[in-house]
Amino acid sequence: MHDENPSRNDNRTCTLVWLTMIGLTLVTYFSDKLGWNDLGVSLGVLLLALIKGHLVGAYFMELRHVRGFWRWPITLWLFVPGILISAAFYLADS
Amino acid sequence: MPTIENNSTAADRPNDRYPPGDLAIWIFILAELAVFAIAFVGYAFARTYNVELFDEYQQHLDRRSALINTLVLITSSYFVVRAVHAIREDDSRRCVQWLSAALLMGALFLFIKGAEFAHHFSLGINLSTNTFYMFYLSLTIFHFMHVIMAMVILAAILLKAKRGGYSARDHRGVETGASYWHMVDLVWLILFPLVYVMH
Numbered sequence: 190m191h192d193e194n195p196s197r198n199d200n201r202t203c204t205l206v207w208l209t210m211i212g213l214t215l216v217t218y219f220s221d222k223l224g225w226n227d228l229g230v231s232l233g234v235l236l237l238a239l240i241k242g243h244l245v246g247a248y249f250m251e252l253r254h255v256r257g258f259w260r261w262p263i264t265l266w267l268f269v270p271g272i273l274i275s276a277a278f279y280l281a282d283s
Numbered sequence: 284m285p286t287i288e289n290n291s292t293a294a295d296r297p298n299d300r301y302p303p304g305d306l307a308i309w310i311f312i313l314a315e316l317a318v319f320a321i322a323f324v325g326y327a328f329a330r331t332y333n334v335e336l337f338d339e340y341q342q343h344l345d346r347r348s349a350l351i352n353t354l355v356l357i358t359s360s361y362f363v364v365r366a367v368h369a370i371r372e373d374d375s376r377r378c379v380q381w382l383s384a385a386l387l388m389g390a391l392f393l394f395i396k397g398a399e400f401a402h403h404f405s406l407g408i409n410l411s412t413n414t415f416y417m418f419y420l421s422l423t424i425f426h427f428m429h430v431i432m433a434m435v436i437l438a439a440i441l442l443k444a445k446r447g448g449y450s451a452r453d454h455r456g457v458e459t460g461a462s463y464w465h466m467v468d469l470v471w472l473i474l475f476p477l478v479y480v481m482h
């Protein structure tokens with residue numbers, strides 16, 4: 190059923206985002222025990238962190254409702270260092 | 284300074300040019316994030332020259348405390364979101380309740396992290412111990428100070444909200460404080476895996 194109260198919808202969406210982030214954090218914590226190689230685990234864990242960061246920016250900071258310049262700085266902040274950190278861990282592993 | 288229409292929910296205004304809250308806090312947030320980004324990348328590249336040292340001393344960190352602190356900060360951010368939604372519905376009382384809950388979470392974070400620092404310092408660990416601890420302590424203490432600052436901001440907003448200082452029409456202060464709080468959460472979301480988990 191469609192809920193006409195936008196504020197209630199906002200609450201439901203943010204509750205779902207919060208639970209998703211709790212789940213991803215637990216996956217991060219237990220990732221060590223999956224038996225993958227170290228670089229694979231590290232890059233997977235970093236990707237989960239970037240996804241969580243994107244969720245915070247888009248839903249908690251409400252940047253998904255913003256158009257133009259201000260929509261992108263958080264995404265850039267996540268992915269530029271994310272790529273550099275990935276490169277550093279790849280270099281360290283090779 | 285640009286302003287946004289405040290007597291609506293976020294879903295009602297899908298095409299704003301500016302993020303919620305005062306634009307000045309967003310410039311401050313971006314400056315802070317840039318500093319943390321440089322430190323994160325610095326940590327990762329410093330590790331390439333000291334892989335064994337970083338991996339060895341990372342094992343000495345209390346990963347379970349870091350997990351609990353991550354869950355605590357994520358939850359505090361969620362409480363702040365609910366506080367913003369409450370004031371948009373003109374419900375000051377619920378806004379105060381959610382802000383109080385977020386502040387409690389912040390205090391819990393400081394207590395857990397403080398205990399971790401006390402343990403390190405009791406072992407004689409400091410910034411000069413080695414490169415890993417130099418980065419670990421610098422990053423986490425810097426973040427710790429940001430949590431304290433965010434709590435002070437949130438407490439000021441809480442006091443004003445308690446006096447009925449915000450409403451559905453005028454709540455930019457709540458949004459401004461909330462944005463800063465989320466920034467502190469955002470930084471920890473990268474810091475936790477980078478320093479405690481990735482190896």
